[in-house]
Amino acid sequence: MFYLIGLGLGDAKDITVKGLEIVKKCDKVLLEGYTSILTVGKEVLEEYYGRPLIIADRELCEGAIDEILLEAKDSEVALLVVGDPLGATTHTDMLLRAKQFGVQTQIVHNASIMNAVSCCGLQLYNFGETVSIPYWTEKWKPDSFFDKIVGNFSRNLHTLCLLDIKVKEPTEDSLTKKVRQYMDPKFMSVKEAANQLVQIIENNPDKGINKSSTAIGLSRVGASDQRIAVMTLDAMQSFDLGPPLHSLVIPAPNLHPLELDYLAQFNQSGS
């Protein structure tokens, strides 16, 4: 049996009772370590579960997963995923491969940023499609996500922006070499995301969203030190929301009175 188990968003105790029972009985437990992070690391989880975990990086999840799945034919193997296990395409693909191999699968759902974002007071059914904001490089500055934000905004819908994460990414130089070298892990902050958005806005001034539009920054959603801050996109460019992970929300232009009341408690603009 191959289990995909969601860990939720905060710490070791955000796993469900069902998930924990499976972790304790499995022959092998892998921890997916490159699409998201908890506020605690591998060691804390190992101590809490009372068993060793194997870090599953991108190379393993996308390259060597067949081996793991074949192992799960005759033993109990679990892959732990921060948030809900079906948030990323990779995991859907794993389930399809498992089926091809005749391996039984079970999914244990959990909270993900896709629903926990409601902690800022915006109603989930008023969100349009979700976008991802990637780190720009000197030469590569994609901005197609902006049209999606504008599309949601023009239909009076909120946009959840997932911010880029780089964990165990090979350096560009080492891609063509035998021995891979890896970049230090980095996690996009709301400050960096707002800065990229403002640059796009300056090149696209007539799309309805401007530097004075409201932005909502969220950090460490679901953890005890979770923070939410509401201000203009312009101000967000220089606002430090503390340690990762961060997410950014561009709310719809016209909010429900309850949404306005709830957001007001996080207002940082001094008005």
Place this chain on the structure above:
Amino acid sequence: MFYLIGLGLGDAKDITVKGLEIVKKCDKVLLEGYTSILTVGKEVLEEYYGRPLIIADRELCEGAIDEILLEAKDSEVALLVVGDPLGATTHTDMLLRAKQFGVQTQIVHNASIMNAVSCCGLQLYNFGETVSIPYWTEKWKPDSFFDKIVGNFSRNLHTLCLLDIKVKEPTEDSLTKKVRQYMDPKFMSVKEAANQLVQIIENNPDKGINKSSTAIGLSRVGASDQRIAVMTLDAMQSFDLGPPLHSLVIPAPNLHPLELDYLAQFNQSGS
């Protein structure tokens, strides 16, 4: 302290470890019983938690909540909610009132249909806004949700349709009387939802969605007897997907190859 604790979607063991610890230490624990249901009832939860639960119906949650919140000023009170606790407006409102009363609050997130719907293989970031399909009556046949489905469809986005639930709803006759009488609980099936949708389509033939459009029915998501069925909207009108809860998805017209592959395993149309 006032806790809002998500129970997830399946049975008693879908609560998180953090949530369970809070339930065990609280002075009073209420179970919200009208916006959604688990596959197990109050008695099973009481046995699993080892403590009594008080059913919180709509009248209590919307009318008498202030009393409960004031109690939470000097004691530990938890409200358990199926799915994630912030899925419904009522609970956001409770948190605002708690703040007014100076009552500390804590939210324990969990899976909800808003993210667990990914179990059908459609990618969450390709969903547009969520709609609710209400039970029609003889005289009241609202159809504004259809425009939202069409809006998502025309932008190549999926739509999650939440289906109506009637639990402890007063009968129309008794609304003006001293003693309220209540309807039997009912839960809209994908069959009923498809039937209402087809009626709307017949009056709106040129919106891109028709009787041959694909529909995905989901029942008991997150439970061990979860079912997913893919067919035309027309066929869905006579398809029995078993016991509640049900949800319906209208997928975007052009799917990602991985989404197509994943959906294929649930195809009921014989093609």
